[in-house]
Amino acid sequence: MSFVRPLAVRAVTLIGVLLAVLVLLVVSLGATGFSDRMLRAVVGEEVRGLRTALAETIRDPVELERAVEAQRGELERFYGLDRSWYTRLPDTVLRVITLDLGEARTLKSSSGSRRVSDIILERLPNTALLITTALVITAAIGLVVGSTMAARAGTKLDRALSYFAATSFAIPAWWLGILMILLFAFQLRLLPAGGMYSTPPPEAGLLRFLDLLWHAVLPVFSLVLVTVGPYLYSVRTMTLSVAQEDHVMVARAKGLPEGVVVRRHILRVAAPPIVTGLILGLTSSLGGSILIETVFNWRGMGRLYFDAVAGTPDEAVIVALTFVFTLLYVAARWLLEVLYVLLDPRVRYT
Amino acid sequence: MTPRGMLRELLATGPGKAGMGLLVALLALSLYALVAFPLDFGAKRWSNPSVWADNPRSVPPVWTGLLSGGRSMPHTVLETEEPAEVSGATRTYRLRLEFEADVPPTFLTVAVAGVRYHARPPRLEVVVRRPDGTSVVLARPQVPGPRSGEAAPYERFGEGSLRVALTSGERTTTALRELFLDEYAADVPPEDLRDALARAIVSVPEPGAPDGLRLLRGSYDLELRATFDDPRDELGSVRFVAGGSRFGLMGTDSLGRDLAQGLLIGLPIALFIGITASIASTAIGATLGIVSGYMGGKTDLVIQRLADVVANVPLLPLLIFLVFVVGSHLLLIILFLVAFSWPGLTILVRSMVLQLRSGQLVESAVVIGASRWRIMSRHIFPHTAPYVLAQMIFFAPAAILAEAGLSFLGLGDPSVVTWGQILESGFRTGAVFLGWWWWVIPPGVAIVITALTFMLLALGMEPVVNPRLRSGAPAGYRALGAGR
Amino acid sequence: MTPLLDVRDLRLHYETPRGPVRAVDGVSFEIGSPGEVVGIVGESGSGKTSMANALMRILPRNVARYDGEVLYDGEDLMALTDERFRKEVRWRTMAMVFQGAMSSLNPVLNVGRQVTERVLVESGASKREAYRKAEELLELVGLPRDIIKRYPHELSGGMKQRVVLAMALMMDPRILILDEPTSALDVSVQAQVMNLLKQLKRERGMAMLFITHDIALASDLCDRVVVAYGGEHVESGTLAEVLTAPKHPYTQKLIASIPRLHDPAQPEFIPGRPPDLVDPPSGCRFHPRCDFAFEPCDSDVPPWFEAGGAQHARCWLLGQSKGRG
Numbered sequence A: 001m002s003f004v005r006p007l008a009v010r011a012v013t014l015i016g017v018l019l020a021v022l023v024l025l026v027v028s029l030g031a032t033g034f035s036d037r038m039l040r041a042v043v044g045e046e047v048r049g050l051r052t053a054l055a056e057t058i059r060d061p062v063e064l065e066r067a068v069e070a071q072r073g074e075l076e077r078f079y080g081l082d083r084s085w086y087t088r089l090p091d092t093v094l095r096v097i098t099l100d101l102g103e104a105r106t107l108k109s110s111s112g113s114r115r116v117s118d119i120i121l122e123r124l125p126n127t128a129l130l131i132t133t134a135l136v137i138t139a140a141i142g143l144v145v146g147s148t149m150a151a152r153a154g155t156k157l158d159r160a161l162s163y164f165a166a167t168s169f170a171i172p173a174w175w176l177g178i179l180m181i182l183l184f185a186f187q188l189r190l191l192p193a194g195g196m197y198s199t200p201p202p203e204a205g206l207l208r209f210l211d212l213l214w215h216a217v218l219p220v221f222s223l224v225l226v227t228v229g230p231y232l233y234s235v236r237t238m239t240l241s242v243a244q245e246d247h248v249m250v251a252r253a254k255g256l257p258e259g260v261v262v263r264r265h266i267l268r269v270a271a272p273p274i275v276t277g278l279i280l281g282l283t284s285s286l287g288g289s290i291l292i293e294t295v296f297n298w299r300g301m302g303r304l305y306f307d308a309v310a311g312t313p314d315e316a317v318i319v320a321l322t323f324v325f326t327l328l329y330v331a332a333r334w335l336l337e338v339l340y341v342l343l344d345p346r347v348r349y350t
Numbered sequence B: 001m002t003p004r005g006m007l008r009e010l011l012a013t014g015p016g017k018a019g020m021g022l023l024v025a026l027l028a029l030s031l032y033a034l035v036a037f038p039l040d041f042g043a044k045r046w047s048n049p050s051v052w053a054d055n056p057r058s059v060p061p062v063w064t065g066l067l068s069g070g071r072s073m074p075h076t077v078l079e080t081e082e083p084a085e086v087s088g089a090t091r092t093y094r095l096r097l098e099f100e101a102d103v104p105p106t107f108l109t110v111a112v113a114g115v116r117y118h119a120r121p122p123r124l125e126v127v128v129r130r131p132d133g134t135s136v137v138l139a140r141p142q143v144p145g146p147r148s149g150e151a152a153p154y155e156r157f158g159e160g161s162l163r164v165a166l167t168s169g170e171r172t173t174t175a176l177r178e179l180f181l182d183e184y185a186a187d188v189p190p191e192d193l194r195d196a197l198a199r200a201i202v203s204v205p206e207p208g209a210p211d212g213l214r215l216l217r218g219s220y221d222l223e224l225r226a227t228f229d230d231p232r233d234e235l236g237s238v239r240f241v242a243g244g245s246r247f248g249l250m251g252t253d254s255l256g257r258d259l260a261q262g263l264l265i266g267l268p269i270a271l272f273i274g275i276t277a278s279i280a281s282t283a284i285g286a287t288l289g290i291v292s293g294y295m296g297g298k299t300d301l302v303i304q305r306l307a308d309v310v311a312n313v314p315l316l317p318l319l320i321f322l323v324f325v326v327g328s329h330l331l332l333i334i335l336f337l338v339a340f341s342w343p344g345l346t347i348l349v350r351s352m353v354l355q356l357r358s359g360q361l362v363e364s365a366v367v368i369g370a371s372r373w374r375i376m377s378r379h380i381f382p383h384t385a386p387y388v389l390a391q392m393i394f395f396a397p398a399a400i401l402a403e404a405g406l407s408f409l410g411l412g413d414p415s416v417v418t419w420g421q422i423l424e425s426g427f428r429t430g431a432v433f434l435g436w437w438w439w440v441i442p443p444g445v446a447i448v449i450t451a452l453t454f455m456l457l458a459l460g461m462e463p464v465v466n467p468r469l470r471s472g473a474p475a476g477y478r479a480l481g482a483g484r
Numbered sequence C: 001m002t003p004l005l006d007v008r009d010l011r012l013h014y015e016t017p018r019g020p021v022r023a024v025d026g027v028s029f030e031i032g033s034p035g036e037v038v039g040i041v042g043e044s045g046s047g048k049t050s051m052a053n054a055l056m057r058i059l060p061r062n063v064a065r066y067d068g069e070v071l072y073d074g075e076d077l078m079a080l081t082d083e084r085f086r087k088e089v090r091w092r093t094m095a096m097v098f099q100g101a102m103s104s105l106n107p108v109l110n111v112g113r114q115v116t117e118r119v120l121v122e123s124g125a126s127k128r129e130a131y132r133k134a135e136e137l138l139e140l141v142g143l144p145r146d147i148i149k150r151y152p153h154e155l156s157g158g159m160k161q162r163v164v165l166a167m168a169l170m171m172d173p174r175i176l177i178l179d180e181p182t183s184a185l186d187v188s189v190q191a192q193v194m195n196l197l198k199q200l201k202r203e204r205g206m207a208m209l210f211i212t213h214d215i216a217l218a219s220d221l222c223d224r225v226v227v228a229y230g231g232e233h234v235e236s237g238t239l240a241e242v243l244t245a246p247k248h249p250y251t252q253k254l255i256a257s258i259p260r261l262h263d264p265a266q267p268e269f270i271p272g273r274p275p276d277l278v279d280p281p282s283g284c285r286f287h288p289r290c291d292f293a294f295e296p297c298d299s300d301v302p303p304w305f306e307a308g309g310a311q312h313a314r315c316w317l318l319g320q321s322k323g324r325g
């Protein structure tokens, strides 16, 4: 089919992005000696365990030391510590690409697993819930308000809107979150300041879900407030520029009702860039989740990232998460491409 | 369009005017900050707790007193070098504290500096004489004796001073309990006293009052009595600090740091980040775009592929990763920001150049034999200039916000003070949950205002960049019936 | 007998920072009966498109003044409410082919959708019926049937122009307004479109308002010609009258500027610039560029003078000759 080609071309680029990020990760870990330190720590830990085990059987301290050293050499070879970091590079890249993300040092999943993939998978839905809810609300408000504002371009209200958009862009979502907590949780005591469930959490079922929503109000609200301004302004501008095109005048001259003109000949034509804006918003709030989840102690991937960076750094988790973020990012970009092809016949044949 | 023309067009818009005004104000303020503060303020002072030791901790700004009503306790530092009274071997240093507030001081400390003695260290005694004539000995600070091998005269506290907190510890508790028993025949349980020592020093016991204490207003004489063994012995200075219930323009954080100073010094740093990063990023972006579009061929292909890859990278996670792994020096952070932000402009400029290249202007320049470089800089760049400028303005707030985010995650450059870091320490200390708004609201407001300044300028640039929207009331939309 | 369309003193001014632009400043003309083609000829900026838009009530936001009478079969269309105008006039009484067919089509809808949609918003319209008619019309304008599924970006300029024409015919309008329907096309396609229009006139008895800056092109199709200058009309008459005996100096220049294949004389250009419609010249708007301008021209607005037959012109020269003769 005609639109397979553009999508495939795009997919290749995006896979290139994935690889490039991965190589960047591995190279910066290797070149800064980070990766060596990580592996040494792992080896050291295993050797400590071995020493206690060996001490049971080998009494002579000199003998014990020799046995331990032999084991250490073995382990170092196993982890590739005897080679320089760049010779390990292909292996590492391959491992991460096959989603073999390794074990966390300190962090655990709620079921106690140390496997990084378990930990991340457990957090993924929480982040997804947060940002998709915010996205849906932003999209709804942005589309309705943005397209109505286009009809009032140049009025006082329209100008006020552009100021709102600029301000909204200038506000960091995480700081807005702090304000929200101060106001709604601390001052008014209306909403929970953070976390995902009350303590103790309600039994499973509807109540639990409602509790979750209750806790999601402030983070979602913060996210929406900072994304909706720029978004509705871009919807407005996009709609406005389509509205000035000749075919809209023709549609009116045809005697189509105004509603049809707006929907079919303005919004529908402006849809591809509008959807682009939306997906770009999604990808940026994906990164932004690191901050907002930290503020609200929302146990998603973002908070996990923060936990892995702050306190005792958990390198395996950091690498894995950066990769997963890139993966999701790239997936969203590709989704955008698919939507674009569906929405705009012009790109189908190029 | 000439730079002048652009400026005129920019200033013709409301947002452009507002943004310009703000920018000038911010630049002036940061110039002041740069002159008023040493460049190593962050490393040498901000992160050095002893600088802030005399300040009250986590107290709101002074001006909040105006709003809340009631008299707040002003932060009071009293210092003297001369004894008020000398009788025999004892010199009395006396300082007067006028206490008229509705709240007690947050703390009371005494600090002694420049002690020099020849045989035995002087014996010190801190006494408070209260307005009702009562007095109490609050502390007997110890000056360390001679060390073995040290020769007289012995110098103590030449730099740094002997600081004694008068509002904590068992000693003060006992002294006050005895005072209340002896003078007012009131038996205040030590558990009650222990948590309200600062209040107790300036109160009389009264059943029914909060904490069982009623504030006693009036003049307090704070005395340090020093008894010397040798007439040649000396004492440099005595300082009493009564911690205010409010402090400075912006209050203090939990280390007693003056937030007003942190906020002020954060401004030039934020502007530096925004402006440097955006200039570098646009310079790279525009150059690559022009080169890519004008050269074509392999160069174009390589630049386009690169731009494509970099444009699709998740910015924040990668920034965090790189700063975490490579380091958090401010210039490094800026470098990373720049490294990921040029492609947008490159792609835009390239497409403009492709259009221009086929245009007459460039063709005629080629005909008269202008060099490639000359064509690129003289004939192509000026056409892209408004877009480049708009992008530059737009990128500054993005860089400021990104750095703030990094700082908030604890990945900021520790040698400088940034608003993000102030927010981070506030958030980590739990200021949000304790209601210490003055610690977490102003830095955020500062970030927003700075970012907004650039956003307003970007908004003002819109008519320059997008002439179709220039008139503000474009024809076409809602044409139906508009005329009737 | 009442004419099919009778336009009287139509005005459309636009609000601008400099003041109102008098793009259509009191123009009157008529289309007598079905099958009659009236040409509106004038240079760029003379307000031709604005006049067509005024007829269709396609108005930008910055309208400063919009009035006059547009009598269709004796009924004043200007008095209709917007909703009635939309339903009864647009595409039924009058359909229009806009200047610049390249951009007249919605880029994300296929041809079939766009051609049929006006019919389909009517209650009780059948989709099958609508598509059948669309195919018929598309065939009539010389397009292959399968074009119905194609998107605008897949079509050439000439094809788009034909699609737009077919689209305009969907509701069987009584009057077709054509705003420079061929100016963006190359000569051979232009000829094809002109033949098509002639065929429409001949076979369907379609009344048309043919707007062009090219008086030669108008001569190919029109029964009567109106010459527009600076937001006003300055001459009207049958094609033969205007073409062979132009009375207004501007018309004369216009005709002299037609390049002639077998004439060694160089085509003339009209010197000077088109009038500023915010602040038009006093008296006769053409006087700054007129070779014959004399004493009343820069102060008094010339009225319409009869020039024999159906021909009329607004030039003081005619008044003079009359006065003398």
Ligand SMILES: Nc1ncnc2c1ncn2[C@@H]1O[C@H](COP(=O)(O)OP(=O)(O)OP(=O)(O)O)[C@@H](O)[C@H]1O
Residues within 6 Å of the ligand: B475, C014, C015, C016, C021, C023, C042, C043, C044, C045, C046, C047, C048, C049, C050, C051, C060, C062, C099, C213, C277
């Ligand atoms: N919305 C508007 N606001 C202000 N001025 C306008 C507007 N639309 C058209 N004009 C001006 O009105 C005058 C007449 O324009 P119009 O498009 O009607 O001319 P035209 O005869 O169709 O020219 P062309 O042959 O170039 O199509 C021009 O000077 C034009 O600049």
Ligand code: SF4
Residues within 6 Å of the ligand: C248, C249, C250, C284, C285, C286, C287, C288, C290, C291, C292, C293, C294, C297, C302, C314, C315, C316, C317
């Ligand atoms: S009225 Fe005068 S100026 Fe106008 S066209 Fe006739 S002669 Fe020329």
Ligand SMILES: [Mg+2]
Residues within 6 Å of the ligand: C048, C049, C050, C099, C179
């Ligand atoms: Mg026109």
